[in-house]
Amino acid sequence: MPHAPKYKQIIQFIKEKIANGEWPIGTKIPSQRSLAKHFAVNRSTVITALEELIADGLIEGRMGKGTIVINNTWTLLAKHSTPDWDKYVAAGFQQPSRKTVQEINQSESNSTLIQLSKGELSNELFPLDIMKEMMEKVAHNMDAFGYEEPKGYLPLREALSSYLQTVGIHASPSSILIVSGALQALQLMAMGLLQSGSTVFLDQPSYLYSLHVFQSAGMRMAGLQMDEEGLMPESIKMTPNMRTRAILYTNPCFQNPTGVLMSKKRREEILAFSEQHHLPIIEDDIYRELWIDAPPPAPMKAMDKNGRVLYIGSFSKTLSPGLRIGWIVGPEPVIERLSDIKMQTDYGSSSLSQRVAAEWLTSGLYQKHLENVREQLKIRRNFVLHVLKTELEGLAEWSVPAGGFFIWLKILPPVSMKTLYAKSLSKGILFNSGAIYGQERGDYMRLSYAFASCEDLKKGITQLSGLIKMLSG
Structure with a gap:
């Protein structure tokens, strides 16, 4: 009609x-x-x-x-x-996302908005031509394939075993599980390793507060203090009954949402605390390769001699979220347990995606792609820092991230973040408020410099500046 x-x-x-x-x-x-x-x-x-x-x-x-x-x-x-x-x-069983998170997820598919929130690489950085070549090569050499073995496509796990050695992690293919992204890795851990009533210690703020992965399984989230070196282990309060009912989650490289890079010393302190209190660690390292100024310290998993660390990696942030390929590294009994649960859940990640991922690693083109991504992220970060200094000096405070996608802004004038969010959205600008990450004090926002064009980044930040001045006036 x-x-x-x-x-x-x-x-x-x-x-x-x-x-x-x-x-x-x-x-x-x-x-x-x-x-x-x-x-x-x-x-x-x-x-x-x-x-x-x-x-x-x-x-x-x-x-x-x-x-x-x-x-x-x-x-x-x-x-x-x-x-x-x-x-x-x-x-x-699965708790719904918070209403604001649902609205953001829907708005992030709206191409007319200036996306200051989106935690993924710009389409400009997507290696379309190389990806086409990879897929054509895989298709040319492809035989009929069915379900993969429970832990995933063996050539991919072998390639990951070699790749992980470059960051100091020595893991055989049998101790690696292929998953459909880091989020599935966390879901499998929630289902297979922890019982209802367990405590999950984690950075606060953290992007896990915007999800309900652990809460839906009946677990309690216990936020931990952070400083410029990362999560502070002395803020962990262990009780006697937590020995088999607690786990520590941390995002040490360019943490989401703050962008904080955990120092080598802090990683050693957390690992020592873990060993002293028998506290397992989930190390979510999906931003590791997105360093800008210098390579980050070695993962905690590289220093782990007692099998206390479960290590998560992914191609979603560095290559393409659409590939849906990530991995878990851990003790073989744990990997066996999680692979069994994964088979019950989806019978394995996409065979085609696994073969394409293996081709990226074995061809050497993945490292070349990362070099280009780092160069572009540096340009974007420096551009946004310049715009922030021009438009928001005196209105906000921020630290310079050494990598990753995000700048964590503290808004200084007393403004309603809900009103600022609504006014910005009405003007075609989408940002993520700190509240969805469990930031309980102060007015914060997470700003991404990875997705929007430099032109849109400048336009969006300039309009944000005007709105903050208007709302605080």
């Missing part, structure tokens, strides 16, 4: 959602404001459409609950004939 009146288009849209089962009985439909924004009309037009649907007996307004679907379009079946999906959704 492209030429029908707007209110008729809204009616047809809602009827199709109901008829197709996308909005079953009991569903709360979008607010009048959301519908008005979606169809670019005023609210009176939306109200006209809703009144007609109410008259048809399809929806009704309920005090305190919004507007609810009460019948379906083709037979007006009684409500009890349709499953109450809301109860199933509420009863699910």
Whole structure:
């Protein structure tokens, strides 16, 4: 109905959602404001459409609950004939993301926004031509393939074993598990290694607070203090019953969201604390290769002589999130356990992606690609630091990251971050507030210099500056 009146288009849209089962009985439909924004009309037009649907007996307004679907379009079946999906959704084991995180995830697919939040490389840095060559080579040499062995494609694990030696980690292919990104690695650990009621110690702030990987499995998150050298082990408060019910998670290289690089001394202190208190460590090292000024210290896993560290790596930040390839390195009994759970979950990561990843490593082109990425990230970081000094000096404080994607900004004037977020989004700018990372004190935001173009980075930061001045005035 492209030429029908707007209110008729809204009616047809809602009827199709109901008829197709996308909005079953009991569903709360979008607010009048959301519908008005979606169809670019005023609210009176939306109200006209809703009144007609109410008259048809399809929806009704309920005090305190919004507007609810009460019948379906083709037979007006009684409500009890349709499953109450809301109860199933509420009863699910995995906790939903926070509302703000859901909004950000949706907004990050909106190409019209200036993406100051996105934690991935710009399309400009994606090696499209080389990736095409890799895939063509894999396709040319490809035989019929089915499910891989539980730990993953052996040539990829062999290539990773060699690659890991370059950062001081000596791991045989049998102690490496291929996973579909770092997030799956954490999910497998939550399911297979920890029991409900366990404590997960972690940096605070941390991107894990924006997820519910461990909380959904009934675990308690215990945030730890950080300084300019990283997580502070003396802030860990162990109790006697934690000996088999606690684990430490840390993101030591260019931490998300703060960009902090953990010092060599601090890594040694954390490892010593781990050994003293029998506390296992999850070392999430997905940003390691994105150093700008100098290579980071060796991983804790490289210093681990007692099998206390589970090490996570990934191609998602350095190459392509769409490849969906990451890895876990750990003691063989742990890897066996996690590989069994992975087989129960998805029967293995993509065979094609694993072969392409192996080709990147064995060809030597991955290291060349990383050199180019580091050069471009340095240009982008320095550009953004210049813009920040020009536009936000006196309005915000920040540290210079030595690598990674992010600059952690502390906003100095007293402003409402919720209002700043909403005003920025209305002007086409998306940033991540510090609150979603568990930052409880002060007003912070995470700014990414990796994805948006330099032109958009300057435009976005300039407009942020204007909004902060307006809101604090």
